[in-house]
Amino acid sequence: MELWVGAMNLGFLYAFMALGTFITYRYFNIADITIDGSFTLGAATGAILIVDGWNPFLVLPVSFLAGACAGFVTGFIHTRFKIDSLLAGILVMTGLYSVNLHVMGRSNVPLMNHPTFETALTRINPGLPQEVWIGLVLIIVMTLMWALLTAFLKSDLGLTMLATGNNPVMISAQGVSTDRMKILGITLANGLVGLSGILVAQYQGFADIGMGIGSIIYSLAAVIIGQALFRGRKVWLSVLGVICGAVIFRLAVAVALKIGFNPNDLKILTALFVLLTLVISYSLKNDQKDNGKMRMWIRKNRRLLFALFAIALLGWFAWKSFYNQSSQDHSAKKTRIGIVIANQSDLLMKTRDGFREEMTRLGYKEGVNCEIHEVNAEGDIPSNKTIVDHLIADHTDLFLSISSASTQAIINKVKDKPVVFATVADPFILGAGSSPVNHPANVTGTYGHAPVGELLRILSTMYPGPRRIGTIYNPGFPNTKVNLGDLKREIKTFPRLTLEEASVSGTNEVLQAAQSLASKNICAFVLINDLTVFNALESVVRVSKAHKIPIFANDADCLDKGALLVYGYEYYTSGVQAARMADRIIRGESPANIPYERFAHTLLGINKDLVREYRLNVPDSLVKRAEATVSGGKYSKKAYKLPLRTSSGKPVQTQK
Numbered sequence: 243m244e245l246w247v248g249a250m251n252l253g254f255l256y257a258f259m260a261l262g263t264f265i266t267y268r269y270f271n272i273a274d275i276t277i278d279g280s281f282t283l284g285a286a287t288g289a290i291l292i293v294d295g296w297n298p299f300l301v302l303p304v305s306f307l308a309g310a311c312a313g314f315v316t317g318f319i320h321t322r323f324k325i326d327s328l329l330a331g332i333l334v335m336t337g338l339y340s341v342n343l344h345v346m347g348r349s350n351v352p353l354m355n356h357p358t359f360e361t362a363l364t365r366i367n368p369g370l371p372q373e374v375w376i377g378l379v380l381i382i383v384m385t386l387m388w389a390l391l392t393a394f395l396k397s398d399l400g401l402t403m404l405a406t407g408n409n410p411v412m413i414s415a416q417g418v419s420t421d422r423m424k425i426l427g428i429t430l431a432n433g434l435v436g437l438s439g440i441l442v443a444q445y446q447g448f449a450d451i452g453m454g455i456g457s458i459i460y461s462l463a464a465v466i467i468g469q470a471l472f473r474g475r476k477v478w479l480s481v482l483g484v485i486c487g488a489v490i491f492r493l494a495v496a497v498a499l500k501i502g503f504n505p506n507d508l509k510i511l512t513a514l515f516v517l518l519t520l521v522i523s524y525s526l527k528n529d530q531k532d533n534g535k536m537r538m539w540i541r542k543n544r545r546l547l548f549a550l551f552a553i554a555l556l557g558w559f560a561w562k563s564f565y566n567q568s569s570q571d572h573s574a575k576k577t578r579i580g581i582v583i584a585n586q587s588d589l590l591m592k593t594r595d596g597f598r599e600e601m602t603r604l605g606y607k608e609g610v611n612c613e614i615h616e617v618n619a620e621g622d623i624p625s626n627k628t629i630v631d632h633l634i635a636d637h638t639d640l641f642l643s644i645s646s647a648s649t650q651a652i653i654n655k656v657k658d659k660p661v662v663f664a665t666v667a668d669p670f671i672l673g674a675g676s677s678p679v680n681h682p683a684n685v686t687g688t689y690g691h692a693p694v695g696e697l698l699r700i701l702s703t704m705y706p707g708p709r710r711i712g713t714i715y716n717p718g719f720p721n722t723k724v725n726l727g728d729l730k731r732e733i734k735t736f737p738r739l740t741l742e743e744a745s746v747s748g749t750n751e752v753l754q755a756a757q758s759l760a761s762k763n764i765c766a767f768v769l770i771n772d773l774t775v776f777n778a779l780e781s782v783v784r785v786s787k788a789h790k791i792p793i794f795a796n797d798a799d800c801l802d803k804g805a806l807l808v809y810g811y812e813y814y815t816s817g818v819q820a821a822r823m824a825d826r827i828i829r830g831e832s833p834a835n836i837p838y839e840r841f842a843h844t845l846l847g848i849n850k851d852l853v854r855e856y857r858l859n860v861p862d863s864l865v866k867r868a869e870a871t872v873s874g875g876k877y878s879k880k881a882y883k884l885p886l887r888t889s890s891g892k893p894v895q896t897q898k
Contacts (some may be wrong), residue, residue, distance in 0.1 A: 309436015596817025
């Protein structure tokens with residue numbers, strides 16, 4: 243139940259964005275990509291104000307105005323400079339990435355410990371399940387929104403906007419400024435998008451720099467679905483269709499997860515779904531030109547067909563639920579573990595591998611005494627919450643979150659089941675407690691900042707005297723922000739080192755950033771842990787080899803990929819530590835009594851081939867300390883093993 247109600251609620255909140263897209267797409271035939279940025283701008287503006295103490299309802303008009311300002315800029319560029327609407331939207335959306343970072347001051351603003359509309363509604367809940375109560379309130383809100391927007395679009399101003407899009411020449415002859423009408427429409431549309439952004443941020447518990455990515459596709463899908471289901475010229479029916487389309491789209495995502503579709507395929511499924519809807523819609527639109535009986539019959543009975551499909555789908559789920567319940571009633575108790583991973587990056591996969599392999603060593607066997615359900619959000623922030631709802635509906639006993647984004651999604655939603663997190667730089671900035679021992683009663687996990695101070699000490703022994711070093715980072719990741727802050731703080735203790743920075747927003751910018759740093763006569767690249775940079779490490783290596791500038795990295799896995807020296811945590815061990823915490827919880831220990839643990843193992847590695855190629859002097863003490871080396875093109879690592887003990891120091895007893 244919670245999965246479906248939660249998906250419906252999310253659909254209502256995204257319906258505001260879909261209504262904005264409906265105005266630009268239906269009235270002006272513009273697919274305004276500005277919304278990818280104005281959605282985040284509305285969320286960022288409202289979230290910062292909430293953190294500053296504003297009432298969560300008072301920030302709503304401010305977020306609306308923030309989104310409207312973004313839309314006004316797009317409309318002005320489009321009409322004043324006669325730039326194509328799509329290009330104008332792309333320009334504003336690109337600029338808003340930097341604006342949003344400046345507004346938030348960081349890449350992520352957690353709202354877990356701050357009042358939101360959800361906490362306000364909780365105080366007046368008459369005793370209903372939380373999601374159901376929120377759903378009932380949102381139904382009332384969306385009904386009012388439906389009435390207000392319908393009234394506006396049927397007014398003289400709304401009809402003038404429609405006429406501007408349908409026949410600009412005729413409306414100009416009536417003395418109406420088509421440019422002003424376009425600016426007004428795009429401004430209003432993005433205001434609704436900004437409003438949607440802050441509502442979604444409050445609902446999911448945080449605002450994030452990447453939360454608007456792909457918004458144009460989701461909102462267009464809602465508009466197209468609505469137009470396909472509710473065909474007609476009546477305004478009230480079109481607006482209702484868009485709202486229903488937004489809900490149907492989020493429910494479709496929940497259905498895909500429930501059926502078992504790989505989340506990696508959600509984006510292509512979305513594209514195919516929208517394409518299919520468009521094809522059917524345009525085919526039926528031309529039915530008057532074609533007297534085919536089948537086509538006309540489908541058009542006349544489309545609502546009946548949709549109802550039958552929905553009934554069949556609900557019946558299938560009911561049967562499956564009954565079947566699964568019957569199977570569980572007659573089977574031995576198995577611990578159900580749900581793993582939520584933010585994306586497919588190597589370090590998160592290594593964490594996952596460490597967890598799974600350590601659980602096996604501890605005696606847990608899938609299908610015998612445990613079931614592990616792993617879901618990867620593939621960087622799609624809205625899907626995180628639906629994934630968590632899906633795991634809750636699947637009666638998950640213990641949640642494992644890998645990465646900061648997944649951790650936020652889980653701890654904001656799961657309050658009555660144990661949660662273990664892994665590979666998080668700083669859980670405290672996420673709102674998950676204030677110290678390793680003072681944290682939510684159902685949460686524990688492993689974390690650690692990159693040991694950048696020690697990396698700088700090693701570098702300074704190899705490069706005595708005044709030197710410039712360069713670093714590349716994407717400010718759009720919470721962990722990166724923490725690691726960059728550590729680097730800037732630590733470098734102050736090395737007065738002979740000067741830091742040169744280059745920020746990027748995607749992997750395609752890394753090569754140029756590395757080249758710009760190389761032109762500033764840096765002696766070395768110092769790479770903090772950053773997913774964007776490490777996913778494009780080959781670009782940095784290319785510049786490194788061309789200019790003979792060595793790479794020093796905090797990611798231990800960079801050694802055999804082109805780094806000269808690495809000193810950092812091995813994320814595999816983060817998964818191992820998380821597995822041992824999970825084992826303690828499964829055996830009955832409360833997460834409240836398990837302190838957060840820092841990563842247990844750091845690795846020093848040296849690429850001897852590059853040392854010889856760059857003719858560097860590496861102290862013998864460092865060579866002796868190195869646990870991993872590359873020599874003659876071959877990677878080798880000294881064997882080590884974390885003691886098979888719990889974090890409390892007691893020996894682990896493996897499962898029978």
